[in-house]
Amino acid sequence: MRRYNEAIISNKKAIQINPKPFESYDAKSLILSLIGEDYPAAINSCDRAIQLGGNKPLLLVNKGIVLSRAGEYSQAMKLFDRVIREHPENEEGYYGKACCYARQGDTERAIAALQQAIQIAPRRCCREARGNPDFDSLRNDQQFISLVGESQSRDLSSIDVDRT
Numbered sequence: 173m174r175r176y177n178e179a180i181i182s183n184k185k186a187i188q189i190n191p192k193p194f195e196s197y198d199a200k201s202l203i204l205s206l207i208g209e210d211y212p213a214a215i216n217s218c219d220r221a222i223q224l225g226g227n228k229p230l231l232l233v234n235k236g237i238v239l240s241r242a243g244e245y246s247q248a249m250k251l252f253d254r255v256i257r258e259h260p261e262n263e264e265g266y267y268g269k270a271c272c273y274a275r276q277g278d279t280e281r282a283i284a285a286l287q288q289a290i291q292i293a294p295r296r297c298c299r300e301a302r303g304n305p306d307f308d309s310l311r312n313d314q315q316f317i318s319l320v321g322e323s324q325s326r327d328l329s330s331i332d333v334d335r336t
Contacts, residue, residue, distance in 0.1 A: 193224070194220075194221040194222075194223075194224035194225030194231065195221075195225075197217045197218070197220040197221035197224065198217075198218070198221040198225070198230075198231055198234055200214075200217045201214045201215070201217035201218040201221060201234060201235070201238050202214075202234055202237065202238065204217065204238075205237065205238040205241040205242065206241070206305065208241065211238070211241070211242035214238045214241075214242070215235070215238055215239065215242070218231070218234060218235035218238050219235070221234075221235075222235065229255045229258075229259045229262050229264045229265065230264055232251050232254065232255050233251065233252060233255055233264040233265060233267070233268040234268075235251055236248040236249070236250075236251035236252050236255075236268045236272065237268055237271055237272070237306070239251070240268075240271060240272040240275050240306070241275065241306075245272055245275075245276060248268070248272050249269065249272060251268070252265045252266075252268040252269045252272065253265070253269075255268070256269075261292065262292070263288075263289040263290075263292035263293040263296070263297055264289075266285050266286070266288040266289035266292070267285070267286065267289040267297055267300070267301075269281075269285040270282045270283075270285035270286035270289060270301075270307075271304065271306035271307070272306075273285060274306050274307050274308075274309055274310050275306055275309070277309060279309075279310060279313055279315070279316075282307075282310060282316075283310070283313075283315045283316060283319060286301060286307075286316075286319060287319055290319065290320075298320050301316075301320055302320055
């Protein structure tokens with residue numbers, strides 16, 4: 173719904189109630205990066221999430237996404253490549269790369285990376301790609317539309333592939 177300011181307020185309350193869960197810091201980092209006003213705070217929040225939650229693939233990828241939104245593409249790609257190298261069966265590294273390439277306007281690489289992510293977790297990746305603002309540059313691209321649409325109908329017939 174893109175109500176980021178309300179999300180930040182709710183997130184601050186969640187952290188005050190229980191300041192330990194890494195999920196709250198992870199969510200805060202993504203919200204701050206979407207607002208685009210305080211990337212250092214967003215990166216600090218990523219680091220706090222990783223400190224509390226460990227080097228989970230999702231936390232590393234989300235830090236990469238925050239770095240990508242801050243324009244730090246090479247640092248972001250290093251994190252995505254690390255996750256892919258350490259967890260090749262996991263869609264998150266490929267999905268992060270797709271986001272990063274899309275933000276840079278590299279449609280071909282964005283589509284290729286998103287396709288790899290969708291092969292691993294079709295339902296989740298298609299759902300997220302349809303609403304993720306990192307893919308705004310691809311919204312009218314026929315390959316993107318076809319990829320997300322094809323995967324959506326494919327995963328409706330095979331519910332066992334959903335890892336969410």
